[in-house]
Amino acid sequence: MTNIMVEEILAQVRAALERDDYAAAAAALEPLRAPDQADLFNELADHHQSALLPRLDPEDSADILEELEDEEAARLLTSLSPDEAVRIIDEMEPDEAADLIGELEPERQEFVLANLEDQAEVRPLLLHQADTAGGLMTSEFLALGRRMTIADALAAMRTWKPDAEDIHEVYAIDRHGRLAGMIGMRQLLMKEPTVTLGEIIDPDAVFVSVAADQEEAARLMSRYDLASLPVIDAKGVLVGVITIDDVIDVIEEETTEDFQRFGGGEPLDRPYLESGILTVVRKRIGWLLLLFITETLTGSVLRHFEAEMASVVSLAFFIPLLIGTGGNAGSQTTSTIIRALAVEDLDRRGFLRPLLHELSVGAVLGGLMGIVAYGRALLWGTGTAVALTVAVAIAAIVIWANVLGSVLPILAHRLKIDPTVVSGPAMSTLVDATGLFIYFTVAGLILAL
Amino acid sequence: MTNIMVEEILAQVRAALERDDYAAAAAALEPLRAPDQADLFNELADHHQSALLPRLDPEDSADILEELEDEEAARLLTSLSPDEAVRIIDEMEPDEAADLIGELEPERQEFVLANLEDQAEVRPLLLHQADTAGGLMTSEFLALGRRMTIADALAAMRTWKPDAEDIHEVYAIDRHGRLAGMIGMRQLLMKEPTVTLGEIIDPDAVFVSVAADQEEAARLMSRYDLASLPVIDAKGVLVGVITIDDVIDVIEEETTEDFQRFGGGEPLDRPYLESGILTVVRKRIGWLLLLFITETLTGSVLRHFEAEMASVVSLAFFIPLLIGTGGNAGSQTTSTIIRALAVEDLDRRGFLRPLLHELSVGAVLGGLMGIVAYGRALLWGTGTAVALTVAVAIAAIVIWANVLGSVLPILAHRLKIDPTVVSGPAMSTLVDATGLFIYFTVAGLILAL
Numbered sequence: 001m002t003n004i005m006v007e008e009i010l011a012q013v014r015a016a017l018e019r020d021d022y023a024a025a026a027a028a029l030e031p032l033r034a035p036d037q038a039d040l041f042n043e044l045a046d047h048h049q050s051a052l053l054p055r056l057d058p059e060d061s062a063d064i065l066e067e068l069e070d071e072e073a074a075r076l077l078t079s080l081s082p083d084e085a086v087r088i089i090d091e092m093e094p095d096e097a098a099d100l101i102g103e104l105e106p107e108r109q110e111f112v113l114a115n116l117e118d119q120a121e122v123r124p125l126l127l128h129q130a131d132t133a134g135g136l137m138t139s140e141f142l143a144l145g146r147r148m149t150i151a152d153a154l155a156a157m158r159t160w161k162p163d164a165e166d167i168h169e170v171y172a173i174d175r176h177g178r179l180a181g182m183i184g185m186r187q188l189l190m191k192e193p194t195v196t197l198g199e200i201i202d203p204d205a206v207f208v209s210v211a212a213d214q215e216e217a218a219r220l221m222s223r224y225d226l227a228s229l230p231v232i233d234a235k236g237v238l239v240g241v242i243t244i245d246d247v248i249d250v251i252e253e254e255t256t257e258d259f260q261r262f263g264g265g266e267p268l269d270r271p272y273l274e275s276g277i278l279t280v281v282r283k284r285i286g287w288l289l290l291l292f293i294t295e296t297l298t299g300s301v302l303r304h305f306e307a308e309m310a311s312v313v314s315l316a317f318f319i320p321l322l323i324g325t326g327g328n329a330g331s332q333t334t335s336t337i338i339r340a341l342a343v344e345d346l347d348r349r350g351f352l353r354p355l356l357h358e359l360s361v362g363a364v365l366g367g368l369m370g371i372v373a374y375g376r377a378l379l380w381g382t383g384t385a386v387a388l389t390v391a392v393a394i395a396a397i398v399i400w401a402n403v404l405g406s407v408l409p410i411l412a413h414r415l416k417i418d419p420t421v422v423s424g425p426a427m428s429t430l431v432d433a434t435g436l437f438i439y440f441t442v443a444g445l446i447l448a449l
Numbered sequence: 450m451t452n453i454m455v456e457e458i459l460a461q462v463r464a465a466l467e468r469d470d471y472a473a474a475a476a477a478l479e480p481l482r483a484p485d486q487a488d489l490f491n492e493l494a495d496h497h498q499s500a501l502l503p504r505l506d507p508e509d510s511a512d513i514l515e516e517l518e519d520e521e522a523a524r525l526l527t528s529l530s531p532d533e534a535v536r537i538i539d540e541m542e543p544d545e546a547a548d549l550i551g552e553l554e555p556e557r558q559e560f561v562l563a564n565l566e567d568q569a570e571v572r573p574l575l576l577h578q579a580d581t582a583g584g585l586m587t588s589e590f591l592a593l594g595r596r597m598t599i600a601d602a603l604a605a606m607r608t609w610k611p612d613a614e615d616i617h618e619v620y621a622i623d624r625h626g627r628l629a630g631m632i633g634m635r636q637l638l639m640k641e642p643t644v645t646l647g648e649i650i651d652p653d654a655v656f657v658s659v660a661a662d663q664e665e666a667a668r669l670m671s672r673y674d675l676a677s678l679p680v681i682d683a684k685g686v687l688v689g690v691i692t693i694d695d696v697i698d699v700i701e702e703e704t705t706e707d708f709q710r711f712g713g714g715e716p717l718d719r720p721y722l723e724s725g726i727l728t729v730v731r732k733r734i735g736w737l738l739l740l741f742i743t744e745t746l747t748g749s750v751l752r753h754f755e756a757e758m759a760s761v762v763s764l765a766f767f768i769p770l771l772i773g774t775g776g777n778a779g780s781q782t783t784s785t786i787i788r789a790l791a792v793e794d795l796d797r798r799g800f801l802r803p804l805l806h807e808l809s810v811g812a813v814l815g816g817l818m819g820i821v822a823y824g825r826a827l828l829w830g831t832g833t834a835v836a837l838t839v840a841v842a843i844a845a846i847v848i849w850a851n852v853l854g855s856v857l858p859i860l861a862h863r864l865k866i867d868p869t870v871v872s873g874p875a876m877s878t879l880v881d882a883t884g885l886f887i888y889f890t891v892a893g894l895i896l897a898l
Contacts, residue, residue, distance in 0.1 A: 033655075033673060035672050035673060154638060157635060157638050157639075158638055158639050160635075162635075168617060168676060185634050186606060186609075186611075189603060189606050189607055190606075190607050206482070221697075222694075222697050222698075222701070223484050224482060224484060225694035225697075227617060227676050227693060227694075244676060244693050244697075245671075245674035245676075248670075248671050248674075248693075248697070248700070249671075251697070251700060251701075252671065252700075252792060255704050255788075256788045256791075256792060258708075259707075259708070259711070259784050259787065259788045260781075260784055260785055260788060262708070262711070262712075262784060262873075263711075263780050263781050263782075263783065263784020263785065263873060264777050264780050264781045264784070264873075265781040265784070265785065268785070271789070271792075271794045272785055272786070272788075272789035272794050272795070272803070272806075273789070273794060273795070273802060273803070273806065277806065277809045277810050277813065278813070280785075280806070280810045281810055281813045281814055281817075284778070284781045284810070284814060285814060285817060287777070287781070288774065288777055288778060288781070288814060288818060289818075289821065291773070291774070291777050292770070292774050292818065292821065292822070292825075295769060295770045295773045295774065296770060296825060298769035298770055298773070299766045299767065299769075299770055299829065302765065302766045302769075303766060306762075309765070310762070313755075313759070316751065316758070316765055317748045317751045317752060318748065319768060319769065320744060320747035320748075320751075320768065320769070320772060320881050320882075320885065321741070321744045321745060321747060321748055323769060324740070324744045324747070324877060324878055324881050325737065325740070325741050325744065327776075327874065327877060328713050328736070328737055328740050328874035328877070328878070329733070329737060331712050331713050331872075331873050331874050332709075332712050332713045332714040332733050332736070332737070332874070333712075334712065335708050335709055335711060335712020335713070335714070336708075336709055336712065336714065336717070336721055336729075337721070338708065339704075339705045339708045339709060339721075340720070340721035340722070342705075343701060343705060343720075345720045345721050345722060346721070346722070353722060354721070354722070357721075357722065357726065357729070360726045361726050361729045361730055361733070364726065364727070364730045365730055365733060365734060365737060368730075368734060369737060369738075369741065372738065372741065373741075376741075376745060380748065423780075423873075424711075424712060424713075424780050424872075424873030424874065424877075425776065425777035425780050425781070425873065428773060428776060428777070428873075428877055429773055429777070432769050432773050433769075436769065
């Protein structure tokens with residue numbers, strides 16, 4: 001989809017809506033794929049959205065609702081008649097339907113659930129928290145008895161009419177509904193039709209517990225290259241299946257959260273432009289204040305060294321340069337370590353190896369920056385003693401920043417705290433206060449203040 | 450896999466290797482899944498790795514090599530006899546095999562290619578750059594003629610013996626080999642065996658061009674929830690298929706690169722602990738120097754306002770606090786905007802909406818921080834005039850940081866530069882120099898210096 005095509009179709013849809021021709025608007029949308037339909041839909045005025053949605057094919061409407069944010073979709077549904085809402089929700093995948101129903105007001109919720117054809121599939125999904133494997137799974141999966149033959153299994157697949165698109169793997173269960181194993185579609189087709197599933201399934205299927213964190217599900221699917229992942233309850237009963245497309249959304253969401261946290265704010269719960277100004281402020285002000293308070297330590301350090309500053313005024317000129325460089329080195333280190341933790345490069349290893357690694361890197365970087373800083377200070381017409389102070393201080397600060405940047409995220413990880421808490425801004429702030437202390441201590445020693 | 454199990458099996462394998470009992474070592478590894486085997490394998494000494502690999506089932510060895518970094522795998526292969534190497538590579542998926550062969554030295558490369566059973570599949574893959582769709586695709590896919598019946602198609606699948614695990618979708622081609630459409634396995638099974646593929650395929654399949662960036666492939670698969678994506682050449686001929694597991698690796702890789710770049714360094718090409726100290730230094734020193742040079746502007750600004758600083762010494766105490774807070778606000782903003790660009794929340798929208806959004810957020814945050822800073826300055830015993838200066842300056846700096854943090858990444862994106870170039874450190878550095886200028890200008894106005 002090029003932007004030009006999108007603009008063209010959007011113009012067609014808008015023109016049709018202006019003259020209240022919903023059939024034409026629906027016809028213009030129809031040939032697009034669901035994510036593109038949803039994008040266009042988002043550009044329309046609210047009253048046009050409410051008027052258009054029930055006029056689309058319910059399957060298309062369902063696809064569009066699946067693509068929208070849950071709150072947005074719930075708002076839209078509330079503007080429809082209860083029957084129209086039910087007709088659309090019935091075409092949604094059960095996991096998406098459950099998420100959406102969870103956003104409706106209680107009365108509407110009850111009506112929808114009572115009238116839904118798929119209610120047996122949707123109701124159990126309402127019990128799980130959104131960020132668990134249970135909240136991510138769909139209850140629409142094919143569980144085949146292990147005693148079924150391949151011919152039976154294929155026949156069952158033919159009569160099964162799920163709302164989702166495709167089957168990636170086939171799961172076999174025992175008579176208690178417990179997961180017995182899995183087999184890929186290709187292996188299934190390759191065997192004789194009279195063979196039973198029990199004879200050919202891989203009994204050692206990767207699975208996840210219904211209460212596990214959604215990140216654990218994503219980790220397993222990514223690690224073992226799975227297109228779908230069975231979810232079991234405490235008794236081992238197969239209760240759902242997580243598909244790879246939902247996991248990609250989770251990975252994307254988690255990345256966004258990590259990024260925002262590493263940038264020094266709490267993650268937004270919704271897309272950026274849909275987050276109100278006060279919401280964004282609320283997510284940022286906490287860290288800004290906390291870092292501000294920590295940063296006031298710099299004032300205390302500066303007051304403590306007031307005499308030194310007064311006697312050698314030129315020392316002050318280098319303050320932002322020194323602590324800025326230290327913060328940059330710290331941010332470089334912590335971003336690398338945080339990612340190494342996220343992709344499990346540092347798993348099962350102690351503090352020691354990354355610490356030694358960063359000590360060495362810091363020593364080289366610090367040495368190089370020291371030489372550059374020495375030259376720069378001389379160019380500014382500073383005396384050699386002050387230049388030497390600046391050079392030694394910057395080397396020490398860079399090494400110190402690399403140590404902090406490697407140890408703190410690993411420490412947080414050990415304490416089961418998200419390592420992105422050691423954000424770039426947190427590193428700069430810590431290095432600012434401690435870096436000043438290092439600077440003036442070095443100055444005291446070299447300049448004999 | 451719990452860590453305890455890993456440690457136990459690792460101990461078994463090591464003990465077996467110590468007494469040169471390769472059969473026992475192989476037997477201990479055998480029940481594990483490939484990624485777990487590869488993890489354990491990585492912990493072994495180099496000579497043990499070389500000795501053990503040819504004694505494993507070639508399929509297992511192939512899986513382990515697929516999991517290792519390409520350079521590591523190539524190093525390992527070089528220690529085997531050429532015939533052993535060929536036997537293992539023949540069991541690898543063609544795309545993984547091609548990546549690995551690309552890492553071998555030319556002589557070994559020629560020998561392997563000449564003796565490979567799968568050479569017809571592997572050779573064409575060597576032509577594509579690693580970070581393109583062509584570099585990511587496998588040539589091992591089933592292209593079925595559009596005139597084939599479903600019964601023929603199923604028969605073809607039964608006789609096909611790929612090295613990869615499973616079929617997600619079926620692609621149909623015309624007589625020139627051009628992509629004609631696709632159909633999911635479930636839809637295929639649901640139709641009568643006598644129906645031809647041409648009658649039931651979706652002719653509007655999402656595809657990617659062989660020369661497209663791998664990120665474009667990832668974007669398409671994520672957006673359209675695809676488990677596999679066909680790759681076509683300039684003539685529309687189906688030349689390969691990208692599977693979702695490879696795309697998840699790409700997403701993970703790109704996230705790591707974005708994180709490292711946003712932290713203020715160039716991305717490492719290899720896992721953190723496997724990157725040598727000088728490599729890490731090389732990836733970081735460039736930005737550190739560039740930011741250092743930019744940061745020297747702060748020295749110039751301070752010199753320019755030397756008279757003001759000398760007349761009101763207490764102004765100096767607030768310098769790190771003010772520019773630190775500005776840098777933090779800027780980093781919060783740029784991280785949010787960069788992610789919003791990455792997930793296409795800001796696509797097809799101008800500068801204006803995010804700029805207005807951040808102006809408003811900045812005004813609220815700046816106002817709040819101004820009040821807090823005013824109180825804090827008074828508590829430090831500063832006079833009201835200086836406290837007012839600090840309050841107004843911090844508000845102005847926060848607003849300015851939010852403007853920079855929103856405009857710069859969008860500008861970079863427009864100029865086709867990766868927006869992570871506006872990293873947290875880059876933001877702090879820019880805000881440091883310009884923030885000082887704002888501070889002393891405000892001081893000049895309020896304190897009439």
